[in-house]
Amino acid sequence: MTHEFARIESYFAPLAGEEGLGLKDDAAILRPPPGRDMVLTADQMLEGVHFFSSDEPGLIARKLLRRNLSDLAAMGAAPMGYLLTIALPVRLPEDWLAAFAKGLEVDQAAFNIRLFGGDSSSSKHGIALTATMLGSVAPGQALRRNGANAGDGIWVTGTIGDAALGLEARRGHLAGAHPYLVKRSTLPTPRLGLALAGIAAAAIDVSDGLVQDLGHMARESGLSAVIRADMVPASPEAAALGEAFLETRLTGGDDYELILAVPPGNGERLKEVCGELSVTRIGVFQPGEGVHVLSASETVLDFAASGWKHF
Amino acid sequence: MTHEFARIESYFAPLAGEEGLGLKDDAAILRPPPGRDMVLTADQMLEGVHFFSSDEPGLIARKLLRRNLSDLAAMGAAPMGYLLTIALPVRLPEDWLAAFAKGLEVDQAAFNIRLFGGDSSSSKHGIALTATMLGSVAPGQALRRNGANAGDGIWVTGTIGDAALGLEARRGHLAGAHPYLVKRSTLPTPRLGLALAGIAAAAIDVSDGLVQDLGHMARESGLSAVIRADMVPASPEAAALGEAFLETRLTGGDDYELILAVPPGNGERLKEVCGELSVTRIGVFQPGEGVHVLSASETVLDFAASGWKHF
CATH class of the missing domain: 3.90.650.10 (PurM-like C-terminal domain)
Known part of the structure; x- marks a missing residue:
């Protein structure tokens, strides 16, 4: 088993919802909530652009989720779960990843969301992280940016x-x-x-x-x-x-x-x-x-x- | 209008499906196809890891989509669309982005998929790209990795x-x-x-x-x-x-x-x-x-x- 698969099994498979199929398949399978629209957003966080190298990894993980969750909040949507991609420099200490995964776990519980899937890769340079968050909303009830009227x-x-x-x-x-x-x-x-x-x-x-x-x-x-x-x-x-x-x-x-x-x-x-x-x-x-x-x-x-x- | 918003408006808004709301909102809204399960996968491509700096940008874009589409193919799913995150070095020529967007356009037409949303950012180092692809499958018809039997x-x-x-x-x-x-x-x-x-x-x-x-x-x-x-x-x-x-x-x-x-x-x-x-x-x-x-x-x-x- 290569390092990448070992990492996924150790740190990320325990975070997967049943949609994630144990992170052991090509993709996740999600049954949409009946009668609801899906709401989708994606955000990235890059070392040196969105966070400092010295930031606590658990806080980086939680901010990544929360930035995406905030986009759902702005649409009036309820969160369901997310896909995650991570690219990590080869020399990054294993401790970093353990603390990062712990941060995900804490906020998955706090916001009742599940990991659906994703991808892990090495990086030549800094840490690169992306989350795609899925939520749902009752049809016609999403809050748009363009709905304001004069006098509001x-x-x-x-x-x-x-x-x-x-x-x-x-x-x-x-x-x-x-x-x-x-x-x-x-x-x-x-x-x-x-x-x-x-x-x-x-x-x-x-x-x-x-x-x-x-x-x-x-x-x-x-x-x-x-x-x-x-x-x-x-x-x-x-x-x-x-x-x-x-x-x-x-x-x-x-x-x-x-x-x-x-x-x-x-x-x-x-x-x-x-x-x-x-x-x-x-x-x-x-x-x-x-x-x-x-x-x-x-x-x-x-x-x-x-x-x-x-x- | 900052550079990031100008880029999104020039290159990516024309690629957005109606779910993407013109890429002008906090998130996309997708009505799931009735009676189908959703299939979700995410993959990243990083400069120097998954492609050479000299690769033609349109081919990089198309390979990013096709890698994700292949994951849907392996599940027996039909593709619908994707979210995209891009992180680009500040000095990258505008031509690069134009050719990259053109590649997306070509394969969106080839595979009948739409851009739902995403995020654009500057990068301190190389180019970092992520796509999250959504598709659908009839319930119970997804092809898993674990379904083989002795004698197959x-x-x-x-x-x-x-x-x-x-x-x-x-x-x-x-x-x-x-x-x-x-x-x-x-x-x-x-x-x-x-x-x-x-x-x-x-x-x-x-x-x-x-x-x-x-x-x-x-x-x-x-x-x-x-x-x-x-x-x-x-x-x-x-x-x-x-x-x-x-x-x-x-x-x-x-x-x-x-x-x-x-x-x-x-x-x-x-x-x-x-x-x-x-x-x-x-x-x-x-x-x-x-x-x-x-x-x-x-x-x-x-x-x-x-x-x-x-x-």
């Missing part, structure tokens, strides 16, 4: 900007940052399980930064988005760093909170279905185009960086 | 070993090799569309080499496999190179032919459903374990390399 409120779940500040801290650029911010960068929480159908008209998750992702939603809906910077919710740990980081918070990525378009009058129902998760109205969709960020005195703020670039 | 004939489609010889030629190790062998290495043909249910009891595709892949099938079925080396079909172009390359042919990978377990009496029906594609009986499954390769005089041949290692 712009709402966000949780707090915005923590992950970007956490990344700055991990880079050594932000002394005194609270460990909570670092955790928000390394272990985001996908906002699954919110019964948003009939309450929100559109949704997107914040992966590239609030301004950029809100821009996608506005463009796809044929509208402009106007938000008030002072209304964008900050965690106490982010607020403690002061106003100097406003631009980082509003343009930095990796929060994996949801931006929602919510028709007037649906705010209370939104709060109800979100339960303990805070939701905050930060602006409104209007005719026009672009994202307009206003100060508390309603002057227009201009940011040098409207987009997020992975490090 | 071992059959193969097409000819075996061409791709390994073609790879040797591409490496410059095999002067005088026919271009057909190189083409078999760069552009394999997945054996889709054969109505094998009820005729073959088990199947696997030859990706890692005949001996190794047959070994998987034997082990999963709890049997041994006995084959006659002289009965393993060679193309005229491979045969012209002489007997010195027997081991390369039987242990080299990337042929993407099918190995089938066929109960006695089903051979003629197998030939019928394969039509113009040749199928050849090369041995038999027996009680026991391992793969036993016999010469024409039925002495046991021992190969130094039972497995295939990607270059």
